Amino acid sequence: MSWEPVIGLEIHVQLATRSKIFSGASTAFGAEPNAQACAVDLGLPGVLPVLNEQAVAMAVKFGLAIGAEVHLDSVFDRKNYFYPDLPKGYQISQFETPIVGRGEITLHMDDGNDRVVGITRAHLEEDAGKSVHDLFAGQTGIDLNRTGTPLLEVVSEPDMRTAAEAATYFKQMHALVRYLKICDGNLAEGSMRCDANVSVRPLGSSEFGERTEIKNINSFRFVERAINFEIQRHIDVLESGGTIERETRLYDPDRDETRAMRGKEMSEDYRYFPDPDLLPLTISQTLVDQIAADMPELPDARRQRYTAELGLTPYDAGWLSNDPDIAAYFDDVLDACGNAKQSANWIMGDLSAFLNREDLSINQSPVSSAQLAQLITRLDDNTLSSKTAKQLFEALWKEGGQEDGEVDALIESLGLKQMSDSGELEAIVEQILADNPDQLEQLRGGKDKVLGFFVGQVMKQTQGKANPQQVNEIIRSKL
Ligand code: ADP
Ligand code: MG
Numbered sequence: 001m002s003w004e005p006v007i008g009l010e011i012h013v014q015l016a017t018r019s020k021i022f023s024g025a026s027t028a029f030g031a032e033p034n035a036q037a038c039a040v041d042l043g044l045p046g047v048l049p050v051l052n053e054q055a056v057a058m059a060v061k062f063g064l065a066i067g068a069e070v071h072l073d074s075v076f077d078r079k080n081y082f083y084p085d086l087p088k089g090y091q092i093s094q095f096e097t098p099i100v101g102r103g104e105i106t107l108h109m110d111d112g113n114d115r116v117v118g119i120t121r122a123h124l125e126e127d128a129g130k131s132v133h134d135l136f137a138g139q140t141g142i143d144l145n146r147t148g149t150p151l152l153e154v155v156s157e158p159d160m161r162t163a164a165e166a167a168t169y170f171k172q173m174h175a176l177v178r179y180l181k182i183c184d185g186n187l188a189e190g191s192m193r194c195d196a197n198v199s200v201r202p203l204g205s206s207e208f209g210e211r212t213e214i215k216n217i218n219s220f221r222f223v224e225r226a227i228n229f230e231i232q233r234h235i236d237v238l239e240s241g242g243t244i245e246r247e248t249r250l251y252d253p254d255r256d257e258t259r260a261m262r263g264k265e266m267s268e269d270y271r272y273f274p275d276p277d278l279l280p281l282t283i284s285q286t287l288v289d290q291i292a293a294d295m296p297e298l299p300d301a302r303r304q305r306y307t308a309e310l311g312l313t314p315y316d317a318g319w320l321s322n323d324p325d326i327a328a329y330f331d332d333v334l335d336a337c338g339n340a341k342q343s344a345n346w347i348m349g350d351l352s353a354f355l356n357r358e359d360l361s362i363n364q365s366p367v368s369s370a371q372l373a374q375l376i377t378r379l380d381d382n383t384l385s386s387k388t389a390k391q392l393f394e395a396l397w398k399e400g401g402q403e404d405g406e407v408d409a410l411i412e413s414l415g416l417k418q419m420s421d422s423g424e425l426e427a428i429v430e431q432i433l434a435d436n437p438d439q440l441e442q443l444r445g446g447k448d449k450v451l452g453f454f455v456g457q458v459m460k461q462t463q464g465k466a467n468p469q470q471v472n473e474i475i476r477s478k479l
Pocket of ligand 1: 006007008009010155156157158159197198199208209210211267
């Protein structure tokens with residue numbers, strides 16, 4: 001029998017506000033444990049939550065970006081459960097009336113196919129604290145700095161059918177929230193975490209199978225691996241006559257497997273009810289309209305601009321537009337040099353390899369967009385050969401922080417100029433032809449392969465500064 005996987009994701013997006021969703025405590029990452037949890041976050045008696053306006057504006061912005069209905073009226077509810085890192089005994093969330101209703105996102109798959117995924121809802125909530133298990137032997141520490149950090153939980157429809165689609169969904173969601181500047185997108189610091197819901201059903205069936213939920217995945221690679229593992233596990237269990245139990249599982253990247261964590265709670269278990277400490281949230285259409293008028297260019301529009309106007313391939317356009325900082329850098333290089341294809345090649349090739357090697361982000365690149373543009377200009381006007389352009393790039397990388405105008409000076413001082421003096425080049429060609437009479441004989445006899453040998457010799461002699469095409473022409477003219 002063939003099985004069809006069904007996948008839905010819940011993504012927690014940590015909103016980039018400076019203070020918490022219901023208190024004035026800081027949200028900055030990395031402080032001493034419990035230095036940033038105030039009386040409101042701890043739920044001490046006699047304090048009341050006050051809603052952070054910025055968090056609301058960010059949720060609205062997200063709703064508009066996914067074409068969703070933004071609800072002018074929504075409600076905060078208490079989700080009740082006991083856990084040591086939840087001192088209040090409940091989490092403030094939104095249950096039946098979330099701020100953002102149904103929307104959608106179009107996935108652009110690497111194979112060139114597009115796929116629309118429904119987004120059920122997005123709601124505002126507060127994060128819980130953190131249990132620290134590895135710091136004190138035999139004890140668990142509780143760090144409440146994260147308590148009350150604003151989250152937007154984005155729930156997808158069970159519309160995905162492969163782990164690759166789920167990973168693409170996570171990646172595009174990451175790109176979107178960074179474009180919107182509502183989240184710093186730092187996966188390593190937990191700024192975006194996803195829960196993957198997985199089930200399988202016989203191909204052609206119209207009903208869903210029982211699902212399991214893999215909690216707290218914070219990497220694109222792991223989301224794909226965890227889901228693939230889970231799909232195979234479901235199939236194995238079902239094919240050996242077993243049944244899948246609704247449960248929550250954890251992915252262990254070291255062993256590349258998922259493990260049962262706990263039986264799944266149902267929403268009844270949480271005894272949701274409207275939080276009596278908070279008024280229902282009402283926002284004005286004027287606010288929504290203002291936010292709509294301020295929307296930045298979104299990833300899809302940029303991608304579309306790169307393919308339709310610049311003629312880039314869908315792959316290149318996707319690669320460049322996924323990260324708003326890379327896209328901005330690309331736009332700057334292109335503005336200054338006018339060559340879209342070369343700009344894309346350099347950024348996706350050499351620049352990205354160098355950045356990866358030193359684990360730098362594009363904003364930390366020692367080679368500025370203006371410098372790269374000037375390099376491309378000098379390549380286009382034949383001052384540089386492809387080889388000397390690479391040498392120049394390395395030099396710019398090493399020397400970093402130069403004035404943009406110094407690119408030309410560096411070409412001069414490093415002697416990277418392509419030889420344009422054909423007289424000088426002709427002399428070198430003649431010398432090399434004379435030094436290799438046997439190969440010359442073969443070439444004259446029609447053995448074209450030997451041409452490559454001669455071009456290679458000339459390039460060597462000129463340290464890569466000759467234009468190979470010109471060398472070719474000169475050799476042929478000498479036969
Ligand atoms: P819960 O309240 O238990 O988290 P929801 O109904 O809100 O449950 O669904 C959570 C997520 O699970 C959603 O992203 C949804 O798309 C997904 N989901 C629901 N049913 C299935 C299923 N049968 N297989 C895979 N995913 C599913
Ligand atoms: Mg859930």
